[in-house]
Amino acid sequence: MTAITIIGLGLIGGSLALSLRQHGLADRLIGVEANPASARRALELGLVDEIDSGLAAAVVAASLVIVAVPMDAMLTVLPQVLDIIFDNQVVIDVGSTKGSLLAAVASHPRRGRFVAVHPMAGTEYSGPDAAVRGLFEGKTLVVCDAEASDPDAVQVVETLFRALPMRVLHLGAADHDLHTAYVSHISHLTSFALALTVLEKERRGEQRIFDLAGGGFASTVRLAKSAPATWVPIFRQNRENVLDVLDEHLLQLNKLRELLAGEDYPGLTRQLEHANEIKKIIP
Amino acid sequence: MTAITIIGLGLIGGSLALSLRQHGLADRLIGVEANPASARRALELGLVDEIDSGLAAAVVAASLVIVAVPMDAMLTVLPQVLDIIFDNQVVIDVGSTKGSLLAAVASHPRRGRFVAVHPMAGTEYSGPDAAVRGLFEGKTLVVCDAEASDPDAVQVVETLFRALPMRVLHLGAADHDLHTAYVSHISHLTSFALALTVLEKERRGEQRIFDLAGGGFASTVRLAKSAPATWVPIFRQNRENVLDVLDEHLLQLNKLRELLAGEDYPGLTRQLEHANEIKKIIP
Numbered sequence: 001m002t003a004i005t006i007i008g009l010g011l012i013g014g015s016l017a018l019s020l021r022q023h024g025l026a027d028r029l030i031g032v033e034a035n036p037a038s039a040r041r042a043l044e045l046g047l048v049d050e051i052d053s054g055l056a057a058a059v060v061a062a063s064l065v066i067v068a069v070p071m072d073a074m075l076t077v078l079p080q081v082l083d084i085i086f087d088n089q090v091v092i093d094v095g096s097t098k099g100s101l102l103a104a105v106a107s108h109p110r111r112g113r114f115v116a117v118h119p120m121a122g123t124e125y126s127g128p129d130a131a132v133r134g135l136f137e138g139k140t141l142v143v144c145d146a147e148a149s150d151p152d153a154v155q156v157v158e159t160l161f162r163a164l165p166m167r168v169l170h171l172g173a174a175d176h177d178l179h180t181a182y183v184s185h186i187s188h189l190t191s192f193a194l195a196l197t198v199l200e201k202e203r204r205g206e207q208r209i210f211d212l213a214g215g216g217f218a219s220t221v222r223l224a225k226s227a228p229a230t231w232v233p234i235f236r237q238n239r240e241n242v243l244d245v246l247d248e249h250l251l252q253l254n255k256l257r258e259l260l261a262g263e264d265y266p267g268l269t270r271q272l273e274h275a276n277e278i279k280k281i282i283p
Numbered sequence: 284m285t286a287i288t289i290i291g292l293g294l295i296g297g298s299l300a301l302s303l304r305q306h307g308l309a310d311r312l313i314g315v316e317a318n319p320a321s322a323r324r325a326l327e328l329g330l331v332d333e334i335d336s337g338l339a340a341a342v343v344a345a346s347l348v349i350v351a352v353p354m355d356a357m358l359t360v361l362p363q364v365l366d367i368i369f370d371n372q373v374v375i376d377v378g379s380t381k382g383s384l385l386a387a388v389a390s391h392p393r394r395g396r397f398v399a400v401h402p403m404a405g406t407e408y409s410g411p412d413a414a415v416r417g418l419f420e421g422k423t424l425v426v427c428d429a430e431a432s433d434p435d436a437v438q439v440v441e442t443l444f445r446a447l448p449m450r451v452l453h454l455g456a457a458d459h460d461l462h463t464a465y466v467s468h469i470s471h472l473t474s475f476a477l478a479l480t481v482l483e484k485e486r487r488g489e490q491r492i493f494d495l496a497g498g499g500f501a502s503t504v505r506l507a508k509s510a511p512a513t514w515v516p517i518f519r520q521n522r523e524n525v526l527d528v529l530d531e532h533l534l535q536l537n538k539l540r541e542l543l544a545g546e547d548y549p550g551l552t553r554q555l556e557h558a559n560e561i562k563k564i565i566p
Contacts, residue, residue, distance in 0.1 A: 120497045140494050169494050182481050183496045187503040189539060190473055195561035196535040196554065198465050201528060209564050211423050211452050213466045214403045218565055219502040220470040225562050228555035232548055239543060245484060246540055250533070252479040256472060257529055260522060265515055271479065272511035278478035279508050281492050282501055 003028040005062035007055070007077060009042040010230075011122060012094050013068030014131025017047040019164050022133060032058045033128075034069075042128040059084045064156065065091045071233035075104050082110045090153045092117050096180060097237040098144045098173035112150035115157045118142040118176065119166065120184075126227040141166040144173045181241035186249060188223045188231055189242065195224030286311040288345035290338070290360060292325040293513075294405060295377050296351030297414025300330040302447050305416060315341045316411075317352075325411040342367045347439065348374045354516035358387050365393045373436045375400050379463060380520040381427045381456035395433035398440045401425040401459065402449065403467075409510040424449040427456045464524035469532060471506045471514055472525065478507030 004026040006013045013031075020026045031048035032055060033039035039051045052058035059065050059081055069077050074095050081091050082105060091114045095101055098116055105111055121139040123130060141161045146154050158168050171179070198221070202209050209217075235242050259268040287309040289296045296314075303309045314331035315338060316322035322334045335341035342348050342364055350361050357378050364374050365388060374397045378384055381399055388394055404422040406413060424444045429437050441451050454462070481504070485492050492500075518525050542551040 120495055122497060122499065124499075139497065142495070167494075179485075179491055179495050182484055183492055183500045186480065187477065187499045190477055190536070191503055192555055192558040193532060193535040193539055194470065194473055195558040196538075197469065197528065197532040198564075199557070199560055200535070201465055201531055202462075208462055209466055211450075212403055212425070212462050213565060214405060214422065216405065216407075216470045216506050217466045219505060220474055221561055221565060222502060223499050224558045225565075226555075226559075228552045228559070231555060232552050235543055235551065236546075236548055239546075243540065243544060245480065246536070246543075248484055249476060249480040250536060250540070252476040252483070253473070253529070253533060253536070255479075256476055257526065257533070260518055260529075261526060263519075263522075265519060268518065269511045269515050272475055272509075272514060274482070275475040275478040275507045276509075276511070277482055278504055281481075282496060282504060282508075 002026050002064075003030060003062045004064045004066065005030040005032065005052075005058045006048065006066045006068060007032040007058070007081070008067065008069035008073075009033045009038055009047055009128050009131075010068065011126050011130040012119070013066065014042060014045070014047045014128045015133075015135040016066060016068065016094070016119075018131055018133050019136055020160075023163050025160055025163060030058050030061055034073075038128050045128055045131065047128060047131055055080060056084050059089075060086070063089060064160070065089065067091065067093045070230050071095050071097055071101070071237050074101055078114070079105055079108060082108045082114060085110060085113060087113065089113060090115065090156050092157055094119055096184070096234045097177055099177050100237045102145055102148070102173045106148075111148060113153055115146070115149045115153050116144040116173065117157060117161070118144065118180070119161070124222050124225040126230060136161075136164045136166050139166055141168050142176055143168060143170050144176050146170055177238050178241050181238055181245045185234060185238060185242050186245045188226060189235070189246060190249065191221055191223035192226075194221050285309050285347075286313060286345045287347045287349065288313040288315065288335075288341045289331065289349045289351060290315040290341070290364070291350065291352035291356075292316045292321060292330055292411050292414075293351065294409050294413040295402070296349065297325060297328070297330045297411045298416075298418040299349060299351065299377070299402075300325075301414055301416050302419055303443075306446050308443060308446060313341050313344055317356075321411050328411055328414065330411060330414055338363060339367050342372075343369070346372060347443070348372065350374065350376045353513050354378050354380055354384070354520050357384055361397070362388055362391060365391045365397060368393060368396060370396065372396060373398065373439050375440055377402055379467065379517045380460055382460050383520045385428055385431070385456045389431075394431060396436055398429070398432045398436050399427040399456065400440060400444070401427065401463070402444070407505050407508040409513060419444075419447045419449050422449055424451050425459055426451060426453050427459050429453055460521050461524050464521055464528045468517060468521060468525050469528045471509060472518070472529060473532065474504055474506035477504050
């Protein structure tokens with residue numbers, strides 16, 4: 001009988017619960033959730049079979065423990081979980097940044113039982129009601145610094161996620177944090193800034209935006225609905241990479257601004273043609 | 284028998300052709316297309332029944348003429364069409380900016396037969412192959428400066444678009460250009476700049492971006508696939524509004540940057556919470 005414990009039943013933890021059940025990968029799903037209203041809701045939605053109020057009881061009952069709390073809480077919860085587990089158990093995080101977290105558990109005596117993974121999927125919604133079926137299907141699971149984990153633990157985790165099914169990609173933690181700053185964190189920052197821009201400029205005409213907003217606006221601004229409690233800790237833990245990419249982005253925006261302000265339309269055309277090369281990457 | 288002529292068979296002209304046919308709003312669809320390859324392709328795809336090589340013949344044959352060319356060509360094609368038409372015909376543009384265009388035809392003797400409209404819908408693709416069914420369904424049609432058009436012409440146009448079905452919203456041209464800068468043009472500029480940022484930073488790791496890019500990245504960067512031939516003329520004709528919104532956006536991005544650089548996480552949280560208010564506008 002396979003029991004899996006999920007700590008944190010928000011978008012990622014809740015969606016994982018749904019996927020694990022859908023693919024018959026857990027006989028029993030145990031949840032731990034700090035927010036009482038979220039805990040009740042997770043039970044109502046049938047995300048887990050039971051909620052344990054004590055961390056220790058929930059952790060020892062499972063062969064696999066998934067820690068899916070925001071990145072600030074992650075830095076304290078993950079070491080607590082590693083303090084509790086036995087040597088035949090496996091623990092994973094599903095966090096968006098890895099450098100600080102791996103440093104925090106680097107010298108833990110049970111470091112080998114921990115596998116750092118990041119399923120590259122999400123939405124702008126949060127909490128148990130945000131949990132959706134199939135969120136991870138066909139997406140990439142990044143496994144970080146696998147050489148610091150016990151080979152049998154890595155094997156268990158990869159087998160599980162491949163069954164969702166997900167593709168597995170190995171990356172060093174530093175590389176992971178650098179690349180996610182490009183492909184995820186900067187998108188969120190620009191989307192937040194875009195929302196602030198429009199809110200500032202359209203203070204008195206909100207209904208008008210709603211009437212006019214086409215698909216383009218909705219798709220660039222939707223990430224601005226994301227929870228600050230999720231994203232501030234991510235920006236904080238990946239601060240240097242995020243600032244570096246943000247500075248490059250400001251440079252590119254200022255370049256476009258200069259071309260338009262200076263009415264250099266051939267130059268502006270060349271820049272947009274260059275931007276079109278993103279088609280090669282995101283078909 | 285209702286014949287409609289569409290000049291320019293790209294994303295918008297082609298999609299309109301599909302919608303008009305689907306809803307039985309035209310017995311005969313006549314196309315005019317400057318690019319010979321696009322003209323052939325539009326016929327192959329069945330977007331129109333025939334292609335006329337001469338503008339005059341195509342225009343006089345129709346009760347309604349739709350001009351769906353890029354905004355730079357629009358400034359010369361629309362007056363040419365108005366020169367040709369009879370007083371019982373109706374002409375519309377479907378352009379993304381209105382100020383320059385309405386100024387260009389303000390004193391035309393047949394100004395009354397022209398109705399300026401902007402269907403608020405699109406995708407990042409272009410050309411006849413980009414034409415999609417249902418693109419306009421449930422979206423908003425902005426009618427600009429309707430008081431400068433003959434009432435019967437406005438009536439014809441509104442009845443037609445309500446049948447797609449679209450909602451009709453009246454706006455002054457200046458208001459239209461201001462608001463579209465917020466809800467469409469700035470989204471495209473930031474998306475182009477985001478693509479340039481990532482291309483610059485990931486010059487040697489394109490496959491990695493592809494592996495890691497989740498839905499958030501794809502949705503914020505997809506507009507960067509848009510055609511420069513479409514967008515440079517839009518930015519040019521709406522230059523002052525676009526620069527104004529871009530400057531506000533740079534201000535907001537720099538504010539987020541300062542909060543992160545200065546490690547003011549409560550301040551950053553407050554800003555992101557404020558950005559979350561976009562939920563009220565885009566549910």
